[in-house]
Amino acid sequence: xxxxxxxxxxxxxxxxxxxxxxxxxxxxxxxxxxxxxxxxxxxxxxxxxxxxxxxxxxxxxxxxxxxxxxxxxxxxxxxxxxxxxxxxxxxxxxxxxxxxxxxxxxxxxxxxxxxxxxxxxxxxxxxxxxxxxxxxxxxxxxxxxxxxxxxxxxxxxxxxxxxxxxxxxxxxxxxxxxxxxxxxxxxxxxxxxxxxxxxxxxxxxxxxxxxxxxxxxxxxxxxxxxxx
Ligand code: OGA
Ligand code: MN
Numbered sequence: 001x002x003x004x005x006x007x008x009x010x011x012x013x014x015x016x017x018x019x020x021x022x023x024x025x026x027x028x029x030x031x032x033x034x035x036x037x038x039x040x041x042x043x044x045x046x047x048x049x050x051x052x053x054x055x056x057x058x059x060x061x062x063x064x065x066x067x068x069x070x071x072x073x074x075x076x077x078x079x080x081x082x083x084x085x086x087x088x089x090x091x092x093x094x095x096x097x098x099x100x101x102x103x104x105x106x107x108x109x110x111x112x113x114x115x116x117x118x119x120x121x122x123x124x125x126x127x128x129x130x131x132x133x134x135x136x137x138x139x140x141x142x143x144x145x146x147x148x149x150x151x152x153x154x155x156x157x158x159x160x161x162x163x164x165x166x167x168x169x170x171x172x173x174x175x176x177x178x179x180x181x182x183x184x185x186x187x188x189x190x191x192x193x194x195x196x197x198x199x200x201x202x203x204x205x206x207x208x209x210x211x212x213x214x215x216x217x218x219x220x221x222x223x224x225x226x227x228x
């Protein structure tokens with residue numbers, strides 16, 4: 001798919017998961033504007049240091065708004081098959097689309113996303129990226145293409161809670177786990193976007209702070225800006 005080819009240019013093997021790694025998370029200091037209980041990391045310093053570049057906003061959209069997005073997206077998505085086949089894909093068990101024009105209710109939601117995530121000066125990637133992960137689907141660690149995407153990635157999560165893991169590319173022991181509740185918004189900026197891989201964990205690895213976070217089918221609606 002066009003968008004994926006451009007978005008996923010650098011793939012990485014997931015770091016080995018250890019119990020210690022999952023249970024040694026320590027919460028750090030303030031996390032700008034987001035909900036810090038939703039962010040765990042390998043050290044409080046890392047959580048603090050990256051704080052302003054990683055946000056999770058709980059209940060960013062209402063159930064009605066989620067419904068409006070789903071009503072607009074489902075008919076198109078239903079026509080596509082989930083793709084599971086390619087072992088080297090960055091995403092397993094997904095279908096996707098991009099959308100430039102939205103109905104009024106959805107457009108309102110998207111302008112709210114844009115207004116909290118992007119400065120007015122920056123140019124956005126025109127189409128919004130929509131990624132539908134099957135219950136068994138997951139996204140492997142990757143860094144979005146620096147050629148096609150700018151410094152900020154903002155994503156709404158529909159239908160399911162999930163865990164996004166960030167791992168520092170040149171120091172795999174440095175990581176953050178973000179709990180992305182259904183209907184939340186996450187924002188990755190700058191270092192968090194360039195120096196860390198991000199991934200969405202598969203259902204059987206979906207554990208946050210020792211608690212299982214069952215992964216259902218999940219649709220993400222992702223806004224990005226253009227590189228400078
Ligand atoms: C991507 C990606 C995350 C998400 O499409 O590049 O990382 O929330 N998606 O679906
Ligand atoms: Mn990505």
